Amino acid sequence: MLRYGEILTTTSTVIVLLLLVGCDQASSTVSPTLPPAPASVTATVAPVATATPQAHVINLDNATQVTETAQLKADGVNSFFAVAWSPDGKWLASGESNGKVQLWDARSDKLVATLIGHSADVWGLAWAPDSSELASTARDHVVRIWDVHQAKQVRALLGQTMWGLGVDWSRDGSRIASGDYADELLVWNADSGQQIANLQGHTGDVEGVAWSPDGKRLVSGSGGQDSTVRMWDIASGKQLWQAQDILAGYRPLGNGKDEINGVAWAPNADVVATAHQDGRVLLWDANSGKRIRELSKHEAGARSVAWSPDGRLLASSGEDATVRIWDVSKGTQLIALKGHVTEAWTVSWSPDGSTLASASADGTIRLWGLPR
Structure with missing residues (x-):
């Protein structure tokens, strides 16, 4: 670390x-x-x-001076569901509604490759720590691994029984975790593509997964009647704790309680952030499962959360079409970024913390420059 x-x-x-x-x-x-x-x-x-x-x-002091610096669009793309910055800062990956994964040159903002293999919406993206490979999940039930330099698929992780949702790559590069709509939380050997664990406990779709910085634990968040945050010990495969926080008076559509749409582990602390369908963003103690803080709320469902590289700021995106940046230590919102015209699905920080990317159902990826 x-x-x-x-x-x-x-x-x-x-x-x-x-x-x-x-x-x-x-x-x-x-x-x-x-x-x-x-x-x-x-x-x-x-x-x-x-x-x-x-x-x-x-x-x-100049947080309100965050500006939109670019819009990325691709021909024929109606919705972007996922965006992820490579750890080396050279690439920006996006996943969209036609089953394609795009690779963008982060310096020129130009589309340099389109990765074709998925047959349905791409919901999740995760980079290998060395930025050489990219994992993607989609509604076709397959986790696909791409060699970004050759722009081709090199492995397919088979075993999901319904469409894939959250995905994360461990920081040592050895394992990939994925969640799916069949309540499954799966762990894979990143090199061989073999499934090495099926962590059972959730009774709702597993939409968010995140590795601890040391790779010893995994946190997951689910929706439906489950709507829980769960912490797992990877060595034993046992659940360490689970937590649920339902907003009083909240009445979601359908049979769900309070969908947890995204999770993220702080880069330098045992703190986990979760994005909730009721619009809230919550912070949890990764050791005890106790809720630490509530960060106000989006006007509609919060879809994703992402920590700044130093862990001081947290970004969230929501169905209210906004991207919000929070001062974590104070628990205050610094700014709500408006520009998308419909749901903002995912956010991702550049590795130097200077730019925030957001992917939206309006068919754009917007880049936001932070003041120096």
Whole structure:
């Protein structure tokens, strides 16, 4: 894990420099601490494996100056359901309603490849840590692995009995986790494509999955009558805890309680964020399963959550067509970004924290530049 190295303070900015100094294993008995926020500024920094410090400064006094810097569109695409920035920052991947996966050059914003293989909507994307491969889930029941340099499928993970939803790649690159509409939470060997675990417990579609930074635990979120957050120990395959938080007076459509549409694990703390169909974004203690904080709410269902690379900010997207950025330590909303004309399905940060990408049912991917 990357640690904070040196903090240089001036009268108007704080620059946080990161040094690659190693990795610690957090004790399960230690309560998580949300990263503190400076009085007026927060820095987001790319977690890159380099001994050269790199920094990007975001002035929270100017949070309202977040601007839309680009719109990405592809011919024949009606809806984008997923977007994911590669760890090396060179690629932006998108998944859409025609079953295609697109690769965009993140520097030029140009479409450079279209990956064809899925036969239905692509709902989830996850990059290998070295950015060489990409995993995608779709309504065709198959998790597909793509070689991005050759722009071709190299493996198909077979075993899902209904369409795939959430997907995440462990940080050591060895395993992939996927959730599906048949209440299944599956773990795969990333190299061989063999299924190595089926973690049973959910009784609703598993829409969100996220690995812990050390790869020892997995968190999942579900919908339907289940609507729970569950934590799993990977070595034993046992559930460590489950939690549910239903908003008083909330009456969802259909038979569901409060769909959990997305989950994300903080990069530098034992804190999990969840996006809920009632519009709320919640923070949980990854060790105990206790709710830490509620971050206001979208005006319609919250669809996804994504942590900034340094864990100080959280972005969420919603069915109210907005993208929201939150100061995690204060629990306050910094800004609601408006531009999409219908549901914003997914958000993803660039690895240097300077840009946020959002994918929408309006057929656009919008890039939002954060103030320096």
